[in-house]
Amino acid sequence: MVANKTAERPLTAKPVVSERASSGTGNLALDARDVHVFYGDFEAVKGISLPVHEKEITALIGPSGCGKSTLLRCFNRMNDVVSGVRIEGQILYKGQDIYASQVDPVAVRRRIGMVFQKANPFPKSIYKNVAWGAKINGFKGDMDALVEKSLRQAALWDEVKDKLHQSGLSLSGGQQQRLCIARTLAIEPDVILMDEPASALDPIATSKIEELMLELKENYTIVVVTHNMQQAARVSDRTALLWLGELVEYNDTQTIFTNPSQQKTEDYITGRHG
């Protein structure tokens, strides 16, 4: 896998707060600090602080409506496009506050890519699906090589190399999801946010996605929202349990699933609650 080089790119045309970017956060890729999210009067996320470590998989779990997807979307400013949303607190990406006024949200999303619950390839060829993001970002290099590299990283190349110009929609659900991951990787992000990436897939396709996540964490930081606690247990390094907008417990995954410190965590992961 080729190391991505995005970490050095600034979030704006001119680097801002670059001194802070290089200090204070250690090996954190993201650092949510006292984040509140309001949809109108409703407070969906209530003051969550959550450090996300580099080149690890961090899982956000919790019952529906607990705020995990809302929090995930804060990490690359996807909530900006939802009307009536107000966000307080800070989210630092390598020490830079991604909500600072001079930060370009598009630049944020180039570094912090996202994969959604339902695979959403464009009704274009497999090749164009992968090349699209790089093209609109002004990529001037060898596009064929970039497409191949991204598809290989997404563990899809061998399955599609002979039909790159067929529609992305002709692929199976699991392949479409891996195509979307390849599309995200082609932008050469640093962090990949995944919102229920396997919930619409069968167990074999789910396994392939989980396998891919484990391979990708060698080079990328991954934050995944999942309803599937077993998936969080299998693939993640750290797990955070959210409940009604609050962070109940955040710890290494082994501890969360063998000896959590909070009764609510114990009840949730043992199926007694939620």
Place this chain on the structure above:
Amino acid sequence: MQLHRSILENSIQDIQDKLQEMAALSLAAIDQAITSLKTGDIALAERVIVGDEKVNELEVEIEQAVVVTIATQQPAAGDLRAIIAGLQIATELERIGDHAASIAKVTVRMQGEKLMKPLIDIPRMAQAGSAMLLKALKAYETQDSLLAHEVASDDEEMDLLNTQIIRELLSYMVEDPAKIAQGSNLLWVTHNLERVGDRATNIGERVIFMKTGKTLDLN
């Protein structure tokens, strides 16, 4: 599914490696405990007693590894049985380590006292127990339930040796009450060795469970 399998397989391998380490320590402890008894080497006996701590630590490590593997990897069927069998075998090995330490404590208690006769059958019994343990571990490693059944058959020889030694020691004690203290100590040694045989048989039972899913009582 290769990567998932490999995470689970690595976890199972880790448990099996720790079991082999426990087994090697336990076998060495039995051998050294009997040597210390034969030669009255108190320093060696004390090393066996202290060394048992490492066996205990490994049992805790295996228990933790088993809990984490079950909680995070959700093993099923043969994988699950192998992990559960690993946990149970760790308990047997930990107790075998205790039996070796108990024998070493007899050496310490006897304080170099001259033996009433050269020890012949007790070392034979120890060798038979160690051979059973090795066979049980080989059965575990190779998932060979036939070999596991053989371990149970070998235990009959251990039981015969035990009965023979008890009879002999009792006759020494009846003839000369001054030998009762040492005779009691040596009876305790044979009891511990007899238990090693039983525990090796228990390991055989766990191998059969791992391989077939059936729980047998071979003792």
